[in-house]
Structures are given as C-alpha cells and as structure tokens.
Amino acid sequence: MTLRRAPLLTLLLTLGATPAEARVRLGELLPAHPWTASGREIVVVYSHDCGDLGALWQAILHSGLTVRAVNAEDVPAEAPQGVNVWRGAEATAFARKLRVGTYPAVLLVQGDRILNAWEGTFTGKLE
Template sequence: MPGMKRAPLLTLLLALGTPAGALVRLGDPLPTHPWKSADRELIVVYSHDCGDLGELWGAVLAAGLPVRAVNAEDIPAPAPKGVNVWRGPEATAFARALRVGTYPAVLLVREGRVLNAWEGTFAGDLGLAGKD
C-alpha cells in the first residue's frame, strides 16, 4: 500500500524470517545474564567470525527495543557504538545454554522468555520489492 510505513519491529521480524533452523527453544526462559530484563528486548548473540553485521545491527537498532549484545566464543568482536557488549566465558555459557546453533542469532524476548529466534546470515533483503 503506497504511503504505508512499516513498524520497525515488524520490519525486523520480516527480515529475519521464520525460526525454522533455530535450535533455541521458543518459550524457554533466558539463562542467567548480567542485565536487567525489559518487557520486550532483542538479544544479538554473535562471534568474531560472523563477518560484516552492519545491516543486521542497523535493522536491530531500528526496531526500537532495548538491544543486548552477547559476544560469545572468547574472541572480542565489535558492536555498534552505544551497545554494551557482554563477553567472556559467561557470555559463551549463556549462548550454549540457549542452544544457539549458528551465529549470529537474534532473539526476541518478552518478559524473560524467548518469543522468537532467528539464526544465520542476514542479507537485508525483506523480500518485499514489487509487492505493493
């Protein structure tokens, strides 16, 4: 529909697609973590070998929810300016307790429980071209 704006969170969820390949179990509570949980939040779990995550970070930050970054696997990797990153053995243990199978992983969390999960590459293509 011409002139219709998409909500940033909806756009992100459309971009991420379905959780078909995710090993993270929907509905599971988050393992122990160092931040105060928000009502709804996005958690990005990534490692040093994910490549360029610029488009993914852009989509995640545009969603308008608190963003938590978990840099797993003991080799520091950057996150966007202003995003606090949790690193170290506890961050890796968190990712493994969630059963993250592929980095990067994006989790939509509501009240401390995984509402949706996506794992794998992100090309930024929403698949919406020509579907007005």
Template sequence: MPGMKRAPLLTLLLALGTPADARVRLGEPLPAHPWTAAEREIVVIYSHDCGDLGGLWGAVLAAGLPVRAVNAEDVPAPAPAGVNVWRGAEATTFARRLRVSAYPTVLLVRGGRVLNAWEGTFTGNLGIKGPG
C-alpha cells in the same frame, strides 16, 4: 547474510549423537545474564567470525527496543557505539545454554522468554509493530 558460520557447539553435539535440531526453543526463559530485563528486548548473540553485521545491527537498532549484545566464543568482536557487549566465558555459556546453532542469532524476548529466534537467518524483519 554472508559470513554466517555454524557454532562450534553444533559440530560437537552432532559428533556426540545429539539431535541436530537442538536449537533455541521458543517460550524458554533466558539463562542468567548481567542486564536488567525489559518487557521486550532484542538479544544478538554473535562471534568474531560472523563477517559484516552492519545490516543486522542497523535493523535491530531501528526496532526501538533495548538491544543486548552477547559476544560468544571468547574472541572480542565490536558492536555499534552505545551498545554494551557482554563477553567472556559466561557469555559463551549463555549461548550454549540456549542451544544456539549458528551465529549470529537474534532473539526477540518478551517478559524474559524467547518469543522468536533467528539462528543465522535474520533478514531484518522482527515481525513487530512499534515499541511497547
């Protein structure tokens, strides 16, 4: 998707000598968050400079799973009507604890653990069939 930008944290980690493959890890539990977890859910972590996310929002909303929006990096950016957005320092900390390397990042979560992750590469296919 055009307009995807590396997270500022990745640049900092590279400068500090941290391996470039510091990415969201499958199977990891989500860090602390303000929502009540569902059995399966989608978490979208994005920033203000991601460009047009209309296609991404359309795809994740069409999946029929609960969608959690995390607006990281302290600059408010909109989400579709009806999607609650978590913003502020805690939202940015959430993204950094997950080791997000690019925005937007889309997570498919099952039982509170990351089942699949797309960091800056989401094509609209979650690889799931129907809710449940």
C-alpha cells in the same frame, strides 16, 4: 535502499524468511545473564567469525527496542557504538545453554522469555 526506522514486525518477518534452523526453544526463559529485563527487547548473540554485521545491526537498532549484545566464543568482536556487549566465558556459556546453532542469533524476548528466534546470515534487505 535507505533504511530508516524498521518496524519490528518487518524485521522479524525478514529474518524469518531466510533459511535458518534455530535450535533455540521458543517460550523458554533465558539462561542467567547480567542485565535486568526491560520488557520487550532484542538479544543478539554473535561471534568474531560472523563477518560484516553492519546491515543486521542497523536493522535491529532501528526496531526501537532495547538491544542486548552477547559476544560469545571468547574472541572480542565489535558492536555498534552505544550497545553494551557482554563478553567472556559466561557469555559463551549463555549462548551454549540457549543451544545457539549458528551465529548470529537474534532473539525477541519479553520478560526473559523467548518469543521468537532466528539464526543465520542476514542479507540486509528489508522488503
């Protein structure tokens, strides 16, 4: 299956269809972060032990939204070219204040408010 431009709704429905238990609270504001909110955007919180996130990154980048990457747990992990990654102790503190239970976590955010959240393993199938 060749992924082209994944509509945001398809991405969110696919992520939401997997068995994951997000502890991130919907409607809450994001903890302090180093970027300026740009309307609706996606925040990906991940760590070095997430495995291959290629399919997840591809689907997220094709959503057409601004993507923020937070590399938590103080071990550098790659992100796609062109995505600025926030790393270090402050990034880890951000993830913990969100109460992320499982990496990767994908947040749909608007104006720093969490609209939707997903945590867990992505199979790469957008159906």
